[in-house]
Every structure is written in structure tokens, then in C-alpha cells.
Amino acid sequence: MPDNSDILLQLSGVHMHVGQYHILQGVDLVVPRRGLTVLLGRNGAGKTSTLRTIVGMWKASCGTVRFDGTDITQAATPDIARSGIAYVPENMAIFSDLTVRENLHLAARAGKMDQARLDWIFGIFPALKRFWQTPAGNLSGGQKQMVAIARAMIEPRKLLLIDEPTKGLAPAIVQHLMDALQQLKATDTTILLVEQNFNFVRHLGDTVAVMDDGHVVHAGTMADLAADASLQERLLGLSLTEH
Known part of the structure; x- marks a missing residue:
């Protein structure tokens, strides 16, 4: 495990219930500062629920979520966002009737977009500059993901x-x-990525955690998991490696 100074996010014994359903059952997860951590697991393992609990959309029934040294377990979602966490949900949740520019403008807390940062984003996603004034609903699935x-x-x-x-x-x-x-990954932004496409993340991830039945069953480096076919099959089955 990294030193405490190198840990940006840590979940310790996190349980979460939705009604009568016990969704997260003692999640222990460490996300090192900088780099990319991958959260793997089959459908229903608790990956999305973990992200929603981190950002406060669903509240932990017990356990602790610490971000950058601060306990955010029961913090409100807007306060968690202001602390420096951004969440890109699976459904993307973009505003289809608004242009690309308007979608990004709404997310700028200062009420205006910094041009230098915008140029940096265009460097990563050049298509957004081409479709700047296009309604986001008219874009392809990949372009919407970029937005x-x-x-x-x-x-x-x-x-x-x-x-x-x-x-x-x-x-x-x-x-x-x-x-x-x-x-x-080359910036100071730390990424926690939920995926099922193992061939996509095996070249991206620095560290990895595998979930099953609401808790983490494996954690380590992505390099070790990518090099061990038997471990992949035991943890992930065939469904992920066949992508």
C-alpha cells in the first residue's frame, strides 16, 4: 500500500444499502495520488455503486471515505464536487438540447471558461472544437463521451x-x-476508471481493484494482473478477456 501522503482516496469498510438491499459489503479501496486506478468486475459487482457512494449520491451506512486527508463520508455531493472530484456517469448525462459550448459553460464554476484550459481540452479532444456550436444530442456516442x-x-x-x-x-x-x-495521466489529475473491457484498461491502468458481490476481492498493480492469465481467469472469468 502507498504511504498515506501518496493516497488521494481511501475507502475503509464501506457498506451501503438501498432500501432492503445491501449493495456494498465492506469495500476497502485505495487510489494512489496521480496515475490511473481501474475498478474491474462483472455487472452487479458494485462498481458504479462505489462511485456513487464516493460522490455522495448514495450514503454509506458505515465505514469511511477519505479524500485528500478529509473525511467526506457524509458530505453533500456539491461539497464533494467543490473539494476537487468530478464524476462522469455511464449514461454521460449531457444536455442534448444544448450545444457543446453550453454544456461545458454550465460546468465552469466561475461562470466563464478559462481559454488556456479550453485550448488544452481541444488538444485532447479536437472534435469538440469542430462541433463547438452543435447541439450535443446530434453527436455520435463517442463524441458525447468526449463532451x-x-x-x-x-x-x-x-x-x-x-x-x-x-x-x-x-x-x-x-x-x-x-x-x-x-x-x-500525464497531468496532476488522478483517475478512477470503472471498466469491463480488460483489453482497454490493461495498457492504461497503474493499479487495479477487482470487485465481486459488493466488496474488493483483489487489489494490486495492473502490470501484475496483465501478466497473469490464470489470475485474470480466476478473478474476471472469460467475459472480460474476450472483449
């Missing part, structure tokens, strides 16, 4: 949570998204 990630990046963030960004995307768009995330 969703760019919107989360329009302000400096310490931690970016991204939920299954490759779902439903064509291989060429997936490759472009991989290139963009590689560029993000």
Missing part, C-alpha cells in the same frame, strides 16, 4: 471518476479515448 469527460475537466480537478467510457463505442473511437486518457 462528458471534457465537462468534468473544464475546471481543475484532483480526481476524475469515469464509469464505463467505452460502452457501445466503435473500436476506432475507443482507441482515441485511450489516447486521451493517456494524456490525462
